[in-house]
Amino acid sequence: MTHQRIGPEMTPLPGVHLSEAVPLYHVHFFGPFQVKRANQPVGEPVWRRNKAKALLKWFLLNPGRMFSTDQLVECFWPNVAKKSAERNLHVAIHYLRHLLEPDLPARHESKYIRRNKDNLYWFELDESWWADIFDVHQHYTTAKEAEQRGEYSTAISSYRHVVTYCNLGFLHEDAYDDTFSSHRRHYDRIYIEVLKNLIHLYSQVGMVDEVLTYAHHALLVDPYCESAVKAIAHSYFRQGNTAGAIRKLDYFQAFLKRDLGIEPGEEIFSLRKQMAELE
Template identity: 30%
Template sequence: MTMEHNPHPREIEDAARFRAYLLGTPRLYADGDPVPPGRIARRRAWEILVWFLLNPGKPAMAEALADQLWPDDHPERVASSFHVSLHALRRALEPGLGRREESAFIRRHSNRIYSFDPAGQWWTDVSDLEQVHRAGHASERAGDMACAHFYYRRVAGYVAQGTLLDGEAGDWLTPYRRRYRQMCQQSLTRLMILEARQGSEHDLLESAYLTLKIDRYNQLATTVIVESNLRDGRAPAAAERLAKYCRALRADLGVAVPDEIAELALRVQAA
């Protein structure tokens, strides 16, 4: 009986013809080589590609997509601008494509509706983030804590890369950034819980600091760092960290300090 092969995430990444890294500073690779920024010279062509990669298989009408990407553009110009940019994107991704040949990835449907089909040739870090996030939770539910730790740790690696398209503007990116941040928050919280049970103090501290990069109000991460300061005899550092956290809760969120944090503050004062 042949056992089913579940490929390692790196194996899937390595096998892809196109690889797009959208977390942190964006990078694009084709056939193992970096795609120079000038290859997709039109800014709007790049933005269309990003939308496609964030929404694989999702159909969108040209006018609606253009309005989402460039809401301040003149309505009479936006449609023509979209089609010019889409043509530039097709030529950049598939330079050998004939004039009337269909793109292997960009699907044209009726009524100016388009979608993007990765066709098994594209890999993106954001799609991998979604998959390892789900795999981590599924592994934990199945009781496979070693696998859960592995997948959550991969999520942590993506947190270290930075936010989605770091430094790029565009209100349309906000819901995607929020979604990926929530995934990372959930996975890192579970990772800290697993590492606390395992007694992996260095890994636990690493996860706590990463968590605070994306969620400065995270109670568990703050507690982990303060407890570590206390164990190391660094009561002033613990007090400063805790005071900063409590101020942020009151000033930014308008919420009271949780009882657990108040009890921890008493321990810090007594140290």
């Protein structure tokens, strides 16, 4: 375990491979944040301490990584006097330990939220835990490996699982909280990459409707995605709608100019020229 500074550029856990034992805890980061223990909601319907909820999110996103009291206080109580903030942290940790382990005897250490003699905290993850973020990384890895082997149907299936999760939105209740911004960027990057990969794979097998579906999806995530615009234009062209393809390219060019003050890449101009010559 390493002691890391909390900061906006922290890299989230790249994936956790747990055993196939039936997990006691189920956590959902996509869509409404939910934690269940033995299929019963934890901390619901209303968490009495929202900072404890935020701490649990942080620990689960950074399992095994050590954080000092000062780091956690700076992250979750940045504008509170030091002694009060430390007291708030200890109360939140105590609340969280007993929320997760209601049968934990007094003065016994938590199995999951750990602290060493140097007052460094970390979260001990084991096979008791399942989280949708683990599923996302597993499906993403499976898809990438299948794509490299040329197993397109397997790759497409696994990529679509990732899209199903990401489409729900990562911690959307914390959309305006900078605490989780680095993690949000991480899953946004995965989301747009997976959509681009689906566009490419469906193009390879000539499934135009699916190309259009995921290309439009990609533009909802990233309205400046040139590869999605090119895929839409190509699809329209293959369907015999050359005028529609040219309009899409022209609209994108005007949109970039108006919104960002830039021109699209040379491929967009080249594609438009080729289509205009064939119109």
